[in-house]
Amino acid sequence: MRLLICFLAFFIFQKSINCWRFGGGKQAGLPVVLVPGDGGSQLESNLTGKPSVVHYVCAKQTADYFDLWLNLQLFTPLVIDCWADNMQLVYNTTTGLSDNMPGVKTRVVGFGTTESVEWLDKSKASQGRYFFDIVDAMVSWGYKRGKNIVGAPFDWRKSPNELNDYLIQLKSLIENTYRWNDNQKVVILGHSMGNPLSLYFLQNYVDQAWKDKYIASFVSLAAPWAGSMQIVRLFASGYNMNYYRVVLPPSKLRGMQRSFTSSAFLFPSPVSWLPFEVLAETADKNYTVSNIQEFFTDINYETGWEQYKQSARLNGNVTSPGVPVHCIYGTGVPTPERFKWDKGYFPDYPPTEYYGDGDGTVNLRSARFCQTWKDKNNGKDVTTHEVFQADHMAILKHPNTIELVRKAIYQQL
Ligand SMILES: *[C@@H]1O[C@H](CO)[C@@H](O)[C@H](O)[C@H]1NC(C)=O
Ligand SMILES: *[C@@H]1O[C@H](CO)[C@@H](O)[C@H](O)[C@H]1NC(C)=O
Numbered sequence: 001m002r003l004l005i006c007f008l009a010f011f012i013f014q015k016s017i018n019c020w021r022f023g024g025g026k027q028a029g030l031p032v033v034l035v036p037g038d039g040g041s042q043l044e045s046n047l048t049g050k051p052s053v054v055h056y057v058c059a060k061q062t063a064d065y066f067d068l069w070l071n072l073q074l075f076t077p078l079v080i081d082c083w084a085d086n087m088q089l090v091y092n093t094t095t096g097l098s099d100n101m102p103g104v105k106t107r108v109v110g111f112g113t114t115e116s117v118e119w120l121d122k123s124k125a126s127q128g129r130y131f132f133d134i135v136d137a138m139v140s141w142g143y144k145r146g147k148n149i150v151g152a153p154f155d156w157r158k159s160p161n162e163l164n165d166y167l168i169q170l171k172s173l174i175e176n177t178y179r180w181n182d183n184q185k186v187v188i189l190g191h192s193m194g195n196p197l198s199l200y201f202l203q204n205y206v207d208q209a210w211k212d213k214y215i216a217s218f219v220s221l222a223a224p225w226a227g228s229m230q231i232v233r234l235f236a237s238g239y240n241m242n243y244y245r246v247v248l249p250p251s252k253l254r255g256m257q258r259s260f261t262s263s264a265f266l267f268p269s270p271v272s273w274l275p276f277e278v279l280a281e282t283a284d285k286n287y288t289v290s291n292i293q294e295f296f297t298d299i300n301y302e303t304g305w306e307q308y309k310q311s312a313r314l315n316g317n318v319t320s321p322g323v324p325v326h327c328i329y330g331t332g333v334p335t336p337e338r339f340k341w342d343k344g345y346f347p348d349y350p351p352t353e354y355y356g357d358g359d360g361t362v363n364l365r366s367a368r369f370c371q372t373w374k375d376k377n378n379g380k381d382v383t384t385h386e387v388f389q390a391d392h393m394a395i396l397k398h399p400n401t402i403e404l405v406r407k408a409i410y411q412q413l
């Protein structure tokens with residue numbers, strides 16, 4: 001029966017595609033490229049002979065690549081120290097670039113597929129569930145993994161200025177996805193840091209003509225456009241990464257987290273934090289976006305200031321991307337807005353937190369910075385959508401998010 005109606009409709013309206021879509025048939029919408037966030041891509045490592053290790057139990061050499069992120073089995077006492085040492089980067093202040101620890105090779109797996117961004121843990125443990133719910137919904141609407149929904153995983157430990165090869169690959173992936181899908185424009189769907197990274201891509205790697213040809217829209221989920229206060233705590237005391245549903249001891253993670261240049265990229269930006277607003281309060285001194293160098297000196301991590309100068313302002317004043325934007329973010333979840341360390345606690349011990357609005361990880365002011373792009377986006381639309389009580393990770397499976405994504409990729413937003 002549906003076939004007959006569609007057949008008639010095709011003759012009358014010449015609109016077979018819409019007929020299938022609304023007639024209950026499965027017709028995929030625009031092709032989608034997923035750009036994951038901080039911690040949102042699988043990483044593998046091969047140890048080729050580390051000159052030193054942190055415990056006798058840590059391997060110096062392995063025969064082949066193994067899962068470095070995310071592998072929950074590595075989060076046991078002692079083994080976690082080996083893991084953090086293998087994850088750590090070494091920053092060269094002369095070149096402004098970071099590298100793996102000596103004797104550690106790493107690689108990102110699954111570029112162009114969705115696998116390594118659907119689940120971060122190859123065993124598919126629930127803690128590692130990532131883009132799965134969105135991809136699964138899209139498949140039920142007629143999408144095919146690897147064809148019209150593809151993933152662009154990257155080494156999320158690094159700041160965009162160190163991801164040149166990746167950003168060139170991302171450009172090709174978008175062009176190919178367009179071609180493989182009958183020259184349909186592509187939707188970039190980012191989560192978390194994947195969004196400021198995509199903004200950097202759109203502003204530095206392609207011109208307006210390219211954007212007009214290849215990009216239908218940029219759908220951002222939980223974007224820290226202007227950074228996140230969690231980063232201040234991360235640099236000072238370490239951060240337990242509980243937003244990946246993995247609870248780890250902050251003190252064990254600090255050295256590793258400080259070494260990631262992506263951390264500096266996500267430092268709270270003066271575009272959103274005023275010069276006199278206190279980010280970190282200690283018995284002796286208050287820190288704001290105006291005395292960041294002192295902050296790094298006082299936490300005994302001077303390298304942080306070099307990383308900050310290199311990476312924190314890569315998106316300048318965070319101006320609009322010049323493509324249609326649908327900016328989706330969680331609200332109503334207590335989110336650290338300011339930290340206070342009592343006498344003797346700074347920087348090594350966890351601070352007292354004072355909360356504001358946001359998604360638990362990204363402060364609301366940063367998530368909704370995209371609102372400032374309205375009417376300033378080269379004539380392209382900017383829509384913003386709040387998902388109440390969707391935390392930074394839960395937003396990926398919230399029914400409202402999935403419905404907004406559906407509307408965006410079927411061009412109904
Ligand atoms: C991994 O490293 C070892 C040295 O420890 C090397 O023999 C082996 O070829 C490497 N494996 C791969 C796949 O590169
Ligand atoms: C940093 O890079 C420079 C230039 O490539 C090199 O000469 C220097 O040895 C590097 N420093 C370290 C500590 O690796």
Ligand SMILES: *[C@@H]1O[C@H](CO)[C@@H](O)[C@H](O)[C@H]1NC(C)=O
Pocket residue numbers: 278281282283284285286
């Ligand atoms: C830090 O700021 C708080 C208010 O935000 C103020 O009460 C306190 O006196 C300041 N401390 C220092 C050392 O300036």
Ligand SMILES: *[C@@H]1O[C@H](CO)[C@@H](O)[C@H](O)[C@H]1NC(C)=O
Pocket residue numbers: 316317
């Ligand atoms: C950013 O905005 C500030 C203040 O409006 C301005 O002084 C600065 O030149 C801008 N920077 C860039 C890179 O546009």
